[in-house]
Amino acid sequence: MENTEKIVDILKDVTGLDNIGEDADQDLFATGILDSMATVEVLVTLQDEFGIEVPVSEFDRSQWSTINKISDRVKELE
Amino acid sequence: MHNITPYSSPHYFIYLLALLLPIIIGLLYGKRFRIYDFFATVVILAITFFGGDARQGISLIFYILFEMIVVFAYKHYRKNHNNFWVFSSAVVLAIVPLVFVKLDPILKNATISLFAFMGISYLTFKAVEIIMELRDGTIKEIKPTEFVRFLLFFPTISSGPIDRFRRFQKDVLKVPSREKYLELLHTGTNRLMLGLVYKFILGYFFGTLLLPKVSILALSYGDQAPLGISWALVAYMYTYSMYLFFDFAGYSLFAVAISNFMGVETPMNFKQPFKSVNIKDFWNRWHITLSFWFRDFIYMRLIFMMMKKKLIKSRITMANIGYVALFLIMGFWHGVTWYYIVYGIFHACAMITNDAWLRYKKKHRQQIPSNKFTKALAIFITFNVVCFSFLIFSGFLNTLWFS
Numbered sequence: 001m002e003n004t005e006k007i008v009d010i011l012k013d014v015t016g017l018d019n020i021g022e023d024a025d026q027d028l029f030a031t032g033i034l035d036s037m038a039t040v041e042v043l044v045t046l047q048d049e050f051g052i053e054v055p056v057s058e059f060d061r062s063q064w065s066t067i068n069k070i071s072d073r074v075k076e077l078e
Numbered sequence: 079m080h081n082i083t084p085y086s087s088p089h090y091f092i093y094l095l096a097l098l099l100p101i102i103i104g105l106l107y108g109k110r111f112r113i114y115d116f117f118a119t120v121v122i123l124a125i126t127f128f129g130g131d132a133r134q135g136i137s138l139i140f141y142i143l144f145e146m147i148v149v150f151a152y153k154h155y156r157k158n159h160n161n162f163w164v165f166s167s168a169v170v171l172a173i174v175p176l177v178f179v180k181l182d183p184i185l186k187n188a189t190i191s192l193f194a195f196m197g198i199s200y201l202t203f204k205a206v207e208i209i210m211e212l213r214d215g216t217i218k219e220i221k222p223t224e225f226v227r228f229l230l231f232f233p234t235i236s237s238g239p240i241d242r243f244r245r246f247q248k249d250v251l252k253v254p255s256r257e258k259y260l261e262l263l264h265t266g267t268n269r270l271m272l273g274l275v276y277k278f279i280l281g282y283f284f285g286t287l288l289l290p291k292v293s294i295l296a297l298s299y300g301d302q303a304p305l306g307i308s309w310a311l312v313a314y315m316y317t318y319s320m321y322l323f324f325d326f327a328g329y330s331l332f333a334v335a336i337s338n339f340m341g342v343e344t345p346m347n348f349k350q351p352f353k354s355v356n357i358k359d360f361w362n363r364w365h366i367t368l369s370f371w372f373r374d375f376i377y378m379r380l381i382f383m384m385m386k387k388k389l390i391k392s393r394i395t396m397a398n399i400g401y402v403a404l405f406l407i408m409g410f411w412h413g414v415t416w417y418y419i420v421y422g423i424f425h426a427c428a429m430i431t432n433d434a435w436l437r438y439k440k441k442h443r444q445q446i447p448s449n450k451f452t453k454a455l456a457i458f459i460t461f462n463v464v465c466f467s468f469l470i471f472s473g474f475l476n477t478l479w480f481s
Binding site: 056 | 215216358375381382393396
C-alpha cells in the first residue's frame with residue numbers, strides 16, 4: 001500500500017496532474033499521461049526512491065501501464 | 079530468372095502462397111513443421127537473393143555470419159562482465175556493415191558495394207536490439223538458430239515491420255488454438271486484400287500514373303519563379319505523399335498478413351497517419367515500428383543517461399537534444415544525402431515546436447478554444463507539415479534545383 005502511495009506521488013510530481021491515483025487501473029500510456037520523457041523521469045525516480053534497477057528495455061509498456069502494475073513490478077524488483 | 083523483390087509481382091505471390099499452404103494446413107491442425115519452415119525460408123530467400131545475380135545472396139550470408147559472431151561474442155562476454163565500452167563496441171561493430179553500405183554512394187568504392195543487399199537496415203535494427211537487450215538482461219538466452227530465424231523471418235525481411243525478439247519468440251514457440259488461428263487467417267486475408275488495393279491500385283495510380291506527369295510539369299515551371307516554386311510543385315508534394323503512403327502501407331500490410339498466415343502477429347506499421355492532430359501523434363501512426371525502435375533504443379536511452387548522470391538540468395533542453403539526435407540519426411539512416419538529413423532536421427524542429435506549443439496551450443488552457451473546428455485545423459496543419467517534409471524527403475528538390 002505504501003508503495004502505491006509513493007508511486008502516485010512520483011506520477012503527480014512528474015506529470016503535474018493532481019487527479020492521478022483516482023483510478024489505479026487507468027492506462028497511463030493510452031491516455032497520453034506518460035510520454036517518453038515522462039516515462040524516463042518516472043523510471044529514474046523509481047530507481048532512486050526504491051533502489052531498484054530498471055533498464056529501459058525491461059520497461060515493457062504493457063507491464064507498466066497502470067499504477068497497480070507499476071506497484072506490482074516494483075515489489076518484484078525490490 | 080532474376081531476383082524478385084518481395085511482394086512486387088504476381089509471381090512472388092504465387093510462389094509465396096504455394097509455399098505457405100503446408101504451413102497453413104499444419105497450423106490448422108495444431109502443428110508447426112520446423113523443418114518445412116526452414117525449407118520454405120530457404121526457397122523464398124533463394125528467389126529473392128539468388129534468383130539471377132547471386133551477389134546479394136552471398137552478401138546476406140556473410141552479413142548473417144558476421145552479426146552472429148558479434149552478437150554471440152557479446153552474449154558470452156555479458157555472462158560475467160558488463161563494461162559500457164565493450165557494449166558500445168559491439169553496437170558499433172553490428173552497424174559497421176550498414177554504415178559502409180550507406181556511405182557507398184559517396185565513396186563510390188566497388189568493394190564496399192559488395193556489402194549491400196536488400197533489407198540490410200532492417201536486419202541491423204534487429205541485431206542491435208538483441209545486443210541492447212542482452213546488456214539490459216532482458217534477453218538472457220538466445221540460440222544461434224533462434225537468432226537466424228528471427229533475422230531471416232521472410233515476410234518482413236526486405237522492409238520490416240521491425241519486430242522485437244521476445245515478442246517474436248512468444249509467437250513462434252507456441253501454436254495458436256484453432257479458433258485463434260482462424261481469426262488470424264481472417265484478419266490476414268483482409269490485410270492482404272487491403273494491401274493489394276493500397277499498393278497496386280492507389281500506389282500505382284499516384285506513383286506510376288500521376289507522379290511522372292506532375293514531375294514533368296513541375297520541372298517545366300522550374301525557372302519561372304524563385305526556387306522553382308509553382309502550383310505544379312505543390313501538386314507534386316501531395317501526389318508524392320499519397321504515393322509514399324499507399325506504396326509503403328500496402329507493402330507493410332502484405333508483410334503483416336503473411337506473418338499472420340504463419341501464426342505470427344507482426345506489429346502493424348501504420349495507423350491512419352493523415353488523421354494525426356500533431357507531429358508527435360504522427361510519429362505514433364507513421365512507420366510505427368521504426369519510430370518506436372528509435373524511441374526505445376535511442377531517444378529514451380539518451381534521456382535516461384542525461385537524467386541519471388545529471389548532465390543537463392532542464393527537461394525541455396533534454397527532450398530537444400533527444401529529438402535532434404533521434405531525427406538526425408534517422409536522416410542519416412535513410413541515406414547520406416542533403417535532403418534526407420534536412421528531412422531529419424525538419425522533423426526535429428517540428429517536434430520541438432510542437433512541444434513548445436503544447437506547453438503554451440497547457441498554461442493558457444482557458445483562453446485557447448478546443449472544439450471540432452480547432453481539431454480539423456490541427457489535422458490540416460499537421461498534414462501539410464508532413465507532406466512538405468515528404469517533398470524534402472523525395473529528393474525532387476535536388477532534381478529541381480541542382481540538375
